[in-house]
Amino acid sequence: xxxxxxxxxxxxxxxxxxxxxxxxxxxxxxxxxxxxxxxxxxxxxxxxxxxxxxxxxxxxxxxxxxxxxxxxxxxxxxxxxxxxxxxxxxxxxxxxxxxxxxxxxxxxxxxxxxxxxxxxxxxxxxxxxxxxxxxxxxxxxxxxxxxxxxxxxxxxxxxxxxxxxxxxxxx
Amino acid sequence: xxxxxxxxxxxxxxxxxxxxxxxxxxxxxxxxxxxxxxxxxxxxxxxxxxxxxxxxxxxxxxxxxxxxxxxxxxxxxxxxxxxxxxxxxxxxxxxxxxxxxxxxxxxxxxxxxxxxxxxxxxxxxxxxxxxxxxxxxxxxxxxxxxxxxxxxxxxxxxxxxxxxxxxxxxxxxxxxxxxxxxxxxxxxxxxxxxxxxxxxxxxxxxxxxxxxxxxxxxxxxxxxxxxxxxxxxxxxxxxxxxxxxxxxxxxxxxxxxxxxxxxxxxxxxxxxxxxxxxxxxxxxxxxxxxxxxxxxxxxxxxxxxxxxxxxxxxxxxxxxxxxxxxxxxxxxxxxxxxxxxxxxxxxxxxxxxxxxxxxxxxxxxxxxxxxxxxxxxxxxxxxxxxxxxxxxxxxxxxxxxxxxxxxxxxxxxxxxxxxxxxxxxxxxxxxxxxxxxxxxxxxxxxxxxxxxxxxxxxxxxxxxxxxxxxxxxxxxxxxxxxxxxxxxxxxxxxxxxxxxxxxxxxxxxxxxxxxxxxxxxxxxxxxxxxxxxxxxxxxxxxxxxxxxxxxxxxxxxxxxxx
Numbered sequence: 001x002x003x004x005x006x007x008x009x010x011x012x013x014x015x016x017x018x019x020x021x022x023x024x025x026x027x028x029x030x031x032x033x034x035x036x037x038x039x040x041x042x043x044x045x046x047x048x049x050x051x052x053x054x055x056x057x058x059x060x061x062x063x064x065x066x067x068x069x070x071x072x073x074x075x076x077x078x079x080x081x082x083x084x085x086x087x088x089x090x091x092x093x094x095x096x097x098x099x100x101x102x103x104x105x106x107x108x109x110x111x112x113x114x115x116x117x118x119x120x121x122x123x124x125x126x127x128x129x130x131x132x133x134x135x136x137x138x139x140x141x142x143x144x145x146x147x148x149x150x151x152x153x154x155x156x157x158x159x160x161x162x163x164x165x166x167x168x169x170x171x
Numbered sequence: 172x173x174x175x176x177x178x179x180x181x182x183x184x185x186x187x188x189x190x191x192x193x194x195x196x197x198x199x200x201x202x203x204x205x206x207x208x209x210x211x212x213x214x215x216x217x218x219x220x221x222x223x224x225x226x227x228x229x230x231x232x233x234x235x236x237x238x239x240x241x242x243x244x245x246x247x248x249x250x251x252x253x254x255x256x257x258x259x260x261x262x263x264x265x266x267x268x269x270x271x272x273x274x275x276x277x278x279x280x281x282x283x284x285x286x287x288x289x290x291x292x293x294x295x296x297x298x299x300x301x302x303x304x305x306x307x308x309x310x311x312x313x314x315x316x317x318x319x320x321x322x323x324x325x326x327x328x329x330x331x332x333x334x335x336x337x338x339x340x341x342x343x344x345x346x347x348x349x350x351x352x353x354x355x356x357x358x359x360x361x362x363x364x365x366x367x368x369x370x371x372x373x374x375x376x377x378x379x380x381x382x383x384x385x386x387x388x389x390x391x392x393x394x395x396x397x398x399x400x401x402x403x404x405x406x407x408x409x410x411x412x413x414x415x416x417x418x419x420x421x422x423x424x425x426x427x428x429x430x431x432x433x434x435x436x437x438x439x440x441x442x443x444x445x446x447x448x449x450x451x452x453x454x455x456x457x458x459x460x461x462x463x464x465x466x467x468x469x470x471x472x473x474x475x476x477x478x479x480x481x482x483x484x485x486x487x488x489x490x491x492x493x494x495x496x497x498x499x500x501x502x503x504x505x506x507x508x509x510x511x512x513x514x515x516x517x518x519x520x521x522x523x524x525x526x527x528x529x530x531x532x533x534x535x536x537x538x539x540x541x542x543x544x545x546x547x548x549x550x551x552x553x554x555x556x557x558x559x560x561x562x563x564x565x566x567x568x569x570x571x572x573x574x575x576x577x578x579x580x581x582x583x584x585x586x587x588x589x590x591x592x593x594x595x596x597x598x599x600x601x602x603x604x605x606x607x608x609x610x611x612x613x614x615x616x617x618x619x620x621x622x623x624x625x626x627x628x629x630x631x632x633x634x635x636x637x638x639x640x641x642x643x644x645x646x647x648x649x650x651x652x653x654x655x656x657x658x659x660x661x662x663x664x665x666x667x668x669x670x671x672x673x674x675x676x677x678x679x680x681x682x683x684x685x686x687x688x689x690x691x692x693x694x695x696x697x698x699x700x701x702x703x704x705x706x707x708x709x710x711x712x713x714x715x716x717x718x719x720x721x722x723x724x725x726x727x728x729x730x731x732x733x
Contacts (some may be wrong), residue, residue: 013351013352017289017290017293017301020290020293021293024293024294025294028294058479061479062476062479062480065475065476066476068475068476069474069476070352071297071298071318071350071352071353072352073352074351074352075352
């Protein structure tokens with residue numbers, strides 16, 4: 001019953017208010033959402049959401065079943081136990097002067113990130129990866145002075161042929 | 172031919188077999204109300220408050236098994252539905268509520284009487300819709316009725332901007348719905364049913380707990396067959412009352428906070444709990460850790476999310492109660508549990524206090540309920556509000572008639588009784604409806620006497636008037652050192668109120684007049700109000716203190732602890 005982070009993937013109808021229904025359900029059942037990311041899926045009119053939330057296995061199982069009851073939710077799966085690929089995108093604006101710029105560029109290279117904007121006193125770094133990688137990059141850039149940062153939250157997918165699909169209820 | 176949105180709504184309701192709607196007009200539903208007069212087949216009943224409409228639709232749905240329908244205007248009209256929607260949601264009642272909304276161009280501008288009712292009702296409806304294109308309306312109504320009435324039933328709200336009601340579109344009512352995210356499981360998993368049969372075969376001390384699902388699914392015969400074939404005692408939740416005949420020797424009554432001692436003792440000592448269409452509410456289970464500590468649990472429920480939510484389950488069976496019981500019943504053969512049943516009967520003798528009525532010169536509320544049961548011979552449908560009167564009506568009337576106890580269980584809505592009794596009477600026009608009310612509870616929706624009078628509904632109303640908010644007072648007495656904070660209740664002269672509404676009524680203050688008064692009410696055509704002045708500080712026993720195990724039963728007041 002260890003409390004840990006779960007990655008829940010839901011395929012939902014692309015209708016107004018779906019995000020609200022989902023977020024409202026988590027809130028009223030007492031779950032903190034670490035991150036929630038939504039975008040188009042491979043199917044027209046369907047979006048795929050990735051939600052990261054913390055809780056015991058049984059709590060997360062309950063929330064998954066409750067999510068499944070939302071009419072606009074087509075399928076939902078807790079993919080935490082599977083072999084998954086998870087990614088996050090971050091944009092980080094770092095203070096940079098002529099002296100520090102090359103040092104920042106080296107760090108960015110090591111992380112296979114990109115500099116996507118440069119000004120006289122800052123650079124903007126684009127990075128993708130799992131949460132740990134982005135946090136490490138952030139920690140290394142921090143001493144230069146972070147002006148602004150935004151992260152997308154996790155998106156995830158199971159490796160190989162596994163597809164997030166509706167599971168047998170209560171099994 | 173093109174129809175207006177309002178006409179499309181009415182035509183769609185007719186396609187769904189709706190013949191009665193409870194509602195209240197207002198600015199943003201004027202086009203709909205203008206159109207209603209073209210549809211005399213849709214009987215519209217004007218209530219006195221939107222809460223009355225939603226409770227009436229709720230009880231109508233409970234007694235008929237059909238979808239209850241109510242209308243309200245935008246803003247305050249819509250928000251007045253909230254309590255009733257939450258009530259219907261908690262008790263799994265099929266309902267479609269249609270609300271007016273400000274015209275599309277005004278949405279989001281804080282227009283006069285605008286409220287985001289779809290946003291507000293997300294947590295208390297099974298689903299809801301804001302219709303933004305008149306071409307979607309017929310499909311929306313079809314889906315709403317399908318969602319409300321299938322799977323685990325529940326309320327669905329359709330918010331209808333005023334300009335949509337006026338716009339025109341071709342009317343095509345779809346033959347079927349296509350909701351890829353909504354596929355209720357009806358039949359039980361055969362493997363799980365096998366496992367259940369095995370556990371049932373091994374059990375020495377099994378109990379059945381019958382919940383509201385038995386009534387919603389109308390599985391009375393199937394439950395009776397299961398219980399009688401396997402000789403398993405049947406206990407009910409509050410909402411399970413009237414799902415199994417109480418005259419049956421296998422019936423041991425209600426469980427939980429005000430459950431009967433033998434029922435609660437049976438659960439604590441059982442080795443197998445067969446939970447059928449119930450959701451392990453805390454009022455039914457008491458402290459979870461001491462609920463059925465020695466028992467394996469078979470849980471049959473149509474809602475997979477209910478399984479394992481509060482109590483760990485050994486054999487989960489997701490499906491419609493009736494369908495699952497039919498499948499289960501095919502696999503079982505006769506068994507006896509004589510020793511176990513004798514034990515339960517012994518507890519019944521040992522703890523008789525639950526249904527015994529003490530000697531009293533004054534009118535005890537239990538006595539009134541018993542007399543109503545005697546007068547109706549159990550053939551009435553009893554509708555209650557929430558409080559002591561609800562528990563007295565649960566414990567002291569004997570429910571043999573299926574589906575004859577209508578009450579607000581999950582939400583515990585005071586004021587439910589009067590509009591609900593009216594709605595039940597609309598659903599069952601030829602049957603006797605007794606509204607058992609508290610003096611506090613009835614005053615929350617007492618204006619619905621106007622509806623009852625206007626419709627000449629023959630509801631019989633018994634107010635158990637103790638001058639207190641009785642259940643709260645009981646808790647204050649038992650757990651808050653008799654500190655009666657804001658529970659003594661000044662009441663109006665109910666007879667004058669009745670008179671003002673043109674409803675015959677009488678006060679009953681003497682015990683010897685109770686029977687005759689009930690008889691008079693039943694013989695009088697149309698509605699009748701009886702105001703029983705009852706013992707002010709009578710308590711509901713047995714009682715399990717909140718937070719205790721359900722076998723920790725109080726049969727009399729606690730001695731002062733501090």
